[in-house]
Amino acid sequence: MQYKAVIFDLDGTLLNTLDDLADSANRALAARGFPTYTVDEYKYFIGDGAEMLVRRALPEGARDDAAVFGVLDAFKEDYSRNWNVKTRIYEGVNDLLSAVEGLGVRKAILSNKPHEYTLLCVEEYFAPGTFEMVLGMRPEVPKKPDPAGAFEIVQSLSLKPEECVFLGDSSTDIHTAKNANMLAVGALWGFRTADELTQAGAQVEIRTPMELMNHLKR
Numbered sequence: 716m717q718y719k720a721v722i723f724d725l726d727g728t729l730l731n732t733l734d735d736l737a738d739s740a741n742r743a744l745a746a747r748g749f750p751t752y753t754v755d756e757y758k759y760f761i762g763d764g765a766e767m768l769v770r771r772a773l774p775e776g777a778r779d780d781a782a783v784f785g786v787l788d789a790f791k792e793d794y795s796r797n798w799n800v801k802t803r804i805y806e807g808v809n810d811l812l813s814a815v816e817g818l819g820v821r822k823a824i825l826s827n828k829p830h831e832y833t834l835l836c837v838e839e840y841f842a843p844g845t846f847e848m849v850l851g852m853r854p855e856v857p858k859k860p861d862p863a864g865a866f867e868i869v870q871s872l873s874l875k876p877e878e879c880v881f882l883g884d885s886s887t888d889i890h891t892a893k894n895a896n897m898l899a900v901g902a903l904w905g906f907r908t909a910d911e912l913t914q915a916g917a918q919v920e921i922r923t924p925m926e927l928m929n930h931l932k933r
């Protein structure tokens with residue numbers, strides 16, 4: 716039997732958004748006199764939403780609300796102007812999306828990126844109608860790894876969770892998949908390591924997007 720839908724994570728899975736996120740966050744930090752980080756260090760700050768990114772980037776002794784929300788506002792303002800400077804689709808992702816489409820398997824996105832930026836990115840980098848549903852992080856819905864967003868997608872597609880595959884690049888995504896009772900597939904080209912995905916309980920790990928096609932039958 717074939718899975719009926721794939722839910723994709725966005726940052727680090729479909730799009731390499733690392734540089735633009737890091738550049739915006741570094742400018743927001745520097746403007747307030749806080750230390751900045753290398754682009755690679757941001758791989759561990761991204762994945763649990765914009766507020767968490769800022770909390771992780773601020774020095775431990777400076778995570779009071781005024782600092783967090785000051786830097787968060789500055790980061791969002793900067794990112795709203797610079798979200799598509801260096802961001803690119805990962806190699807092989809377009810081929811995968813076409814192949815999934817060709818099989819008649821449905822596609823959706825669930826991201827912890829703020830919803831408005833998730834929509835902007837998807838509109839810019841993917842053909843209209845590629846995804847039936849695109850959900851970013853919305854204040855009223857618990858973020859990944861809570862399965863609420865994943866359940867919202869399956870309900871709206873009239874599917875059962877076990878008919879879905881969840882593909883993501885971080886432990887947050889793997890935990891989301893498991894919490895939602897979906898096949899948990901780890902993307903090894905993203906921001907985190909194979910060790911992290913294995914420890915989180917990934918059922919499958921793939922090195923290139925097209926490898927997902929080998930796992931759409933169960």
Ligand SMILES: O=C(O)COP(=O)(O)O
Nearest residue numbers: 725726762763764826827
């Ligand atoms: O921007 C984030 O924190 C995470 O976004 P993602 O869920 O698409 O990886």
